[in-house]
Amino acid sequence: MIVKIVNKGHYTLWRLRRSHMNALRCVHALTILGNKNRYYMEKHIFEIKNLNIYYHDFQAVKNVSVAIPSYVITAIIGPSGCGKSSFLRSMNRMNDLIPNAKLTGEILFHGVNIYDPLISEVNLRRRVGMVFQKPNPFPFSIFANVAYGLKIQNIKDKAMIAERVEESLKRAFLWDEVKDRLKKPALELSGGQQQRLCIARALAVYPDTLLLDEPCSSLDPLATAKIEELLQKLKKEVNIIIVTHNLQQAKRISEYVGFFNSGELVDFGPTKEIFERSAQSMVGRYIQGIFG
């Protein structure tokens, strides 16, 4: 049926694209409304079916199928180069930016396939935010960093932006430290503060899901503890998927764990169960430090 409509021309295609995105927004609105009684909501935020990711001839992710539960922290662990970052990036289509990356399979976000040609990756990324390994604030002021996501959505209401900036900084446990110097350059902050600023920046656009790619790997233990505490609080409001090298961290903060090895999702389940796997299994050996 879609093919028929597409043949009618660009305008219809554009309309369809709009309505498709609106559907995605409606679903999102539902998830916001459902915050209080989230047990009525759908159980899975992402459903991934037969996902394969290739770079040139190298296959980074091999035939992964998994459903990621909503409103918990899901940790992705595994040895370096096992495809966990590629897997994470595929969920907000950041892989599109890598030349020669190819992807097959389906990723359903609230039931909508995000790799459908009608889906705009720009709008998707406004719903699925991302925080990177290295803190990467823009070379602007602290305020402008957090407000950026709103400004690119053409929000002009200054009072609203100021309010949202304050709220986001509070949500990221950064407000008390920076409230007197919002106009100062963000690059003057410490590494841990910069990373929390990046989280605040991502939160300001009200994402549905936050993808974190080893957010603590360049931070000291104190800054790490602060971010973990923050994530614990945030998981009530947004879905969190975190890639981490730190097994203790995964054990501490996540409810679900996925274990990747050489591109395959070897194991996925509640954290407790995964961490109790015997040393006979690959996961058990990795977790106990026998390999990896």
Place this chain on the structure above:
Amino acid sequence: MYKHTFQTKEKIIELIFGFCGMFSLFITLGIMGIIFWETTLFFKEVSLFEFMFSTQWTPLFSIKHFGVLPLITGTLLVAGIAMAIAMPTGVLMAIFMNEYANAKVRRILKPVLEILAGIPTIVYGYFALLSVTPFLQKVIPSLSGFNAISPGIVMGIMILPMVVSLSDDAFGAVPKEMKLAAYALGSSRFQVAFKIILPAAMSGVIAAFMLAISRAIGETMLVAIAAGMKPAFTLNPLVPIQTITSYIVQISLGDTPVGTLAYRSIFAVASVLFIITFIFNVIAQKLRHSLKY
């Protein structure tokens, strides 16, 4: 004893290298010294006030006036037209090469720009005089054969490669992580280019502009050929003008005897030229070094 000869050798080598290093410095100081010496001789006969505020420049006429303003307006007029063309085009081109073009297009564009940069300025001059001016005369009938707009436009094309490659470097220096962060927040490519990369690389881009301006101000052959030799205190781009550099050409090629006032006047205007380009270069250097993350 052996050690001693070794040390002497080292000393001599060091001295030679040091001399080579100092060579460019001595040359620069020497040129500056001669220019400023002749300039002081010039100002013994002409008052600084007349030089700076008179609006007539007629050193070769029987009634001599030495007001440098017509030459400065002529110079800035041509440079201004050139920058008006090179700045937007150059920055947009650099953004295109950095953010939009794929590797294949880049591979073609870069060498083409380098070819553009390698064309001798005399060719540009004749291009302005014999191609651009006649074409413009069809559009603007009142345009005279020598004018500021035609060499201005061609000079814009001439300094374009410089603006593009320097801004391209500045854009390339913006960390990739910053772009990724912007994309991850849902920016379109346009927004990444104009709200992240351009502001982040702004100091580098302005440095590129400054260097391009000082190149435009110092450019000689193009304006000597196509802009005319008639000093005019005007901002009208349609009439013949004279720039500082083309005045220097006129005097040095003519039969002006050494030691006359007209001869010394070229050193005075050269000082002005030197000061203007020096200021722009210093600003550019300052900005380029402030480009840090």
